[in-house]
Amino acid sequence: MAADRSCFPTNIHLASPNAMRMRRALRMSRRDMLLGAMGAAVVALGASRPGFAATEEADPVVPLFLAVSQRLTDRDVLDPQISHALYAGIIHANPERREQIHKLHDLMASGSFASARALASAAEHSDPVxxxxxxxxxxxxxxxxxxxxxxxxxxxxMFDITKDAVYPKTYAAGGPFYWTQTPPEVAVPTGEPALSPSKFVVEPT
Incomplete structure (x- = not known):
């Protein structure tokens, strides 16, 4: 019966471990490529819809979130793109946060808070949420x-406040975030081999 057929190839006992791993890797890479292409198509389709980008930019609470963040972190300057991304994540997890952030900004604007501590204390006293x-x-x-x-x-x-003394933990030989920098120049080898080429032998595993 077709239902009783094994899903494994009949010569699997003759395949080496490396060959089996290679087949598995190829199957995974094909699947990943297919899923990646489908995801890219969905993103492109969504981005092409009218108002897709405008919905993100038109939210009036986005700049309010940045202003509240500056007060709560006691910083005059914060990255607007990071602020937008954090806001989007918070709202996605809990849509009620949008109105609550708006109210928190109104509270901040209604008084004179010289520090994050003062604003946080007044905010919790005003509404525990x-x-x-x-x-x-x-x-x-x-x-x-x-x-x-x-x-x-x-x-x-968390990295910024300790960057003058403690670096982020990493096992990378080049240090943390080394991949974000331009790699060093490497000279092109100019030497010639002293011996003639040897036969390539694949050792069994």
């Missing part, structure tokens, strides 16, 4: 995480 809102905003900026996803890593503020 602001405590969770502030936690999510600070987690986003300092850990780079929103909606349980890593939004930013290198520019997370």
């Amino acid at each position: 602001f405590k969770d809102v502030i936690h999510e905003i600070m987690t986003g900026w300092y850990r780079g995480v929103a909606d349980q996803k890593v939004v930013v890593y290198r520019s997370a503020l």
